[in-house]
Every structure is written in C-alpha cells, then in structure tokens.
Amino acid sequence: MSSLKEILINKNITCKSIWFMRQAGRYLPEFRKIRDQNKDFIKLCLNSALSSEITLQPIKRFNLDSAIIFSDILLIPYASGQDVTFLKNKGPKLGEFNLKKFLNRDLDIFIKNLDPVYKAINQARKKLDKKKSLIGFVGAPWTLLVYMLNLKEKDNRISLSKINSKKNNLDLILTKLNEFICLHIQKQIEAGADVIQIFDSWAGEIPEPELNSFCYLPNQKIVKFCKLNKIPVICFPKGIKENYANFNKIIEPDGLSIDYDIDPCWAAKNLTNVVLQGGLHPKFLSESDEKMYVETKKYLDAFKDVPYIFNLGHGLRPETDPEKLNKLIKFVRKYI
Numbered sequence: 183m184s185s186l187k188e189i190l191i192n193k194n195i196t197c198k199s200i201w202f203m204r205q206a207g208r209y210l211p212e213f214r215k216i217r218d219q220n221k222d223f224i225k226l227c228l229n230s231a232l233s234s235e236i237t238l239q240p241i242k243r244f245n246l247d248s249a250i251i252f253s254d255i256l257l258i259p260y261a262s263g264q265d266v267t268f269l270k271n272k273g274p275k276l277g278e279f280n281l282k283k284f285l286n287r288d289l290d291i292f293i294k295n296l297d298p299v300y301k302a303i304n305q306a307r308k309k310l311d312k313k314k315s316l317i318g319f320v321g322a323p324w325t326l327l328v329y330m331l332n333l334k335e336k337d338n339r340i341s342l343s344k345i346n347s348k349k350n351n352l353d354l355i356l357t358k359l360n361e362f363i364c365l366h367i368q369k370q371i372e373a374g375a376d377v378i379q380i381f382d383s384w385a386g387e388i389p390e391p392e393l394n395s396f397c398y399l400p401n402q403k404i405v406k407f408c409k410l411n412k413i414p415v416i417c418f419p420k421g422i423k424e425n426y427a428n429f430n431k432i433i434e435p436d437g438l439s440i441d442y443d444i445d446p447c448w449a450a451k452n453l454t455n456v457v458l459q460g461g462l463h464p465k466f467l468s469e470s471d472e473k474m475y476v477e478t479k480k481y482l483d484a485f486k487d488v489p490y491i492f493n494l495g496h497g498l499r500p501e502t503d504p505e506k507l508n509k510l511i512k513f514v515r516k517y518i
C-alpha cells in the first residue's frame with residue numbers, strides 16, 4: 183500500500199508522506215516547455231499522453247510520494263457544456279451559464295467529453311511506482327459555482343447578489359452538479375486513481391449562515407459517495423477558519439487539508455479523528471532557507487504525534503524556484 187493510503191486508511195503515524203497541491207505545472211520548466219507549445223489549456227488537459235507525462239514530472243524530479251493527475255476543476259463545467267477558456271496571466275473565463283442546457287446535459291456526453299482524463303489517469307498509473315498514490319480530484323460544488331456563475335468580482339470578493347438571483351433554481355443546480363462530480367470521481371477511480379481530493383478553494387467566502395447549505399452538505403454528499411466506493415478522501419475547505427472543527431465533525435473525511443490561516447497547534451488539538459494535511463504558507467518558499475525551515479518545523483512539531491501528510495496551505499505558486507522546493511523536501515524528509 184502507498185504511504186498516503188497507509189496514513190489515510192490505517193492512520194499509521196510512523197508512515198510519513200509528502201506531496202504538494204499544484205505540484206504538476208506552472209512553476210516547473212519542463213511543464214512550461216510543453217505549455218508554450220500547447221496554447222489551449224483545455225486541449226492540453228484533454229491530451230492524455232501529455233497530461234500523464236506532466237502528472238509524472240514532479241515525481242521524476244523530486245521523488246514525491248504521490249502524483250496528482252494533471253487536469254483542472256473547471257473541466258466539469260466544460261464537460262457540462264459551458265464555454266471555458268484560460269486567458270494568459272488572467273486565469274479562467276467562463277461563458278454565460280445556461281440553466282436549461284446544464285440541467286438537461288446527458289451524462290453519457292458529459293463522460294465522453296472527459297474520457298481523455300480517464301485515459302491519462304490509466305497511463306500515469308501504469309508508469310507510477312505501485313508504492314505511490316495517484317490522486318484524482320474534483321472541485322466542490324460551491325467553488326465550481328463561483329466560476330460557473332461568475333461570482334468573483336475584480337477584488338476577488340464573491341458577489342452574493344448574483345447567487346441570490348438564482349435562489350429558486352439553486353437546489354436543482356446543486357443536485358445536478360453533485361451528479362456530475364460523483365460520476366467524475368467514479369470514473370477517476372475506475373481509471374486508477376486511489377485517493378480523491380475535494381478542493382473547496384472559495385469556501386472561506388461563504389457567509390456563516392449559508393455554510394451548511396453551500397459547504398457542509400455538498401461536501402458531505404461527496405465524501406459519503408467516496409466512502410461507499412471505498413476510496414480515501416481528503417477535503418480542503420479553504421478559509422473557513424475555526425469552522426474547520428465543525429466541518430470535520432459533520433463531514434468526517436479521511437483527510438483534512440488545512441490552509442495557512444489555521445494554527446497548527448490549534449489544529450492538533452481541535453481537529454481529531456482525521457488525518458491532517460498541509461498548512462505551510464506557500465509564500466515561505468520565496469523567503470530565506472532559514473525562515474522556510476523555521477516555519478516548516480512548526481507544522482512538523484505540532485503534528486509529530488498524529489498522522490500527518492506534509493503539504494502546503496494552498497497550491498505552489500508559479501514563481502516558486504524548483505530548487506527551493508527541493509530543499510524543503512530534503513528538510514522534511516530528514517526531520518520526519
């Protein structure tokens with residue numbers, strides 16, 4: 183069994199594991215070379231040979247314990263029929279959301295559109311050492327809605343008025359989204375993914391009274407689905423602060439990825455019966471080695487007696503120097 187699964191399933195504290203969110207892509211020169219020749223990001227994600235190669239690039243370079251499939255959370259809106267484009271240095275831009283088209287989308291067409299992702303998982307799994315996990319992933323419903331309904335304002339705040347105007351249809355949208363997400367998970371498992379991570383990157387923008395309907399319930403449904411399929415699942419409800427404790431009690435995921443606002447000592451005390459992951463602010467990879475090591479040690483010390491997966495409090499930044507990441511990995515491996 184891979185070290186990641188060994189920790190998630192058996193809560194084995196002697197077994198340590200390292201991987202990084204957004205480890206495949208952006209900051210790696212070998213990725214940039216491929217990216218420069220493939221201007222259409224969606225097409226690149228749907229090129230099975232290239233996306234399986236990109237998935238394995240950080241494993242070859244750093245011998246990390248797990249690979250995460252090179253894909254994107256926005257392939258779900260894409261496969262459901264919405265226009266999705268990625269603008270250089272500006273991020274994703276989605277076309278107008280068409281409720282009727284979305285609700286009537288045939289599941290077979292949805293899956294057919296994503297077939298290259300499953301082929302990529304299959305190819306990457308074959309080339310990946312059996313002791314390493316291949317992580318499949320999805321965006322949580324709320325985080326997908328932020329993009330699908332174009333809720334993000336220029337200052338990165340979320341416009342709730344836009345979601346309020348859709349209130350009557352919200353249950354229908356969430357139900358269909360859940361169906362797409364679970365199907366996408368099932369297909370990733372069948373193709374060879376052995377752990378699933380749910381990214382709820384914008385959970386911190388949900389007003390407290392709505393946390394239950396937009397964050398807890400939708401994540402709980404997906405976690406239940408993963409458990410039914412006997413696949414370990416890690417949740418990442420970024421930005422919900424002390425509500426991480428409620429999230430953990432209600433949803434009961436196998437793993438919980440903490441963001442950089444969560445104090446590791448608080449987490450060790452308050453987030454129990456779960457395997458913790460992550461925490462270190464990705465910005466420390468742009469500071470001095472000493473500062474990076476001091477900050478890293480805070481997490482390794484706080485979690486030395488509990489099952490812990492080393493990772494960051496959010497994804498690796500595009501400006502990260504791969505050599506700096508190498509130093510961090512060496513430090514963590516020596517320490518644990």
Ligand code: 1CP
Binds near residue numbers: 203271319
């Ligand atoms: O222009 C480029 O080269 C594309 C950059 C890029 C890459 C490499 C995007 C655009 N997505 C990805 C891959 C990706 N996205 C992975 C690959 C596997 C890995 O190494 O982790 C994963 C897991 C994601 C997940 C993802 N996409 C999230 C959740 C994680 C997070 O960072 O919060 C989100 C929010 C997205 C949307 C997205 N896709 C791309 C960008 C720039 C964004 C974020 C835009 C924003 O900030 O709103």
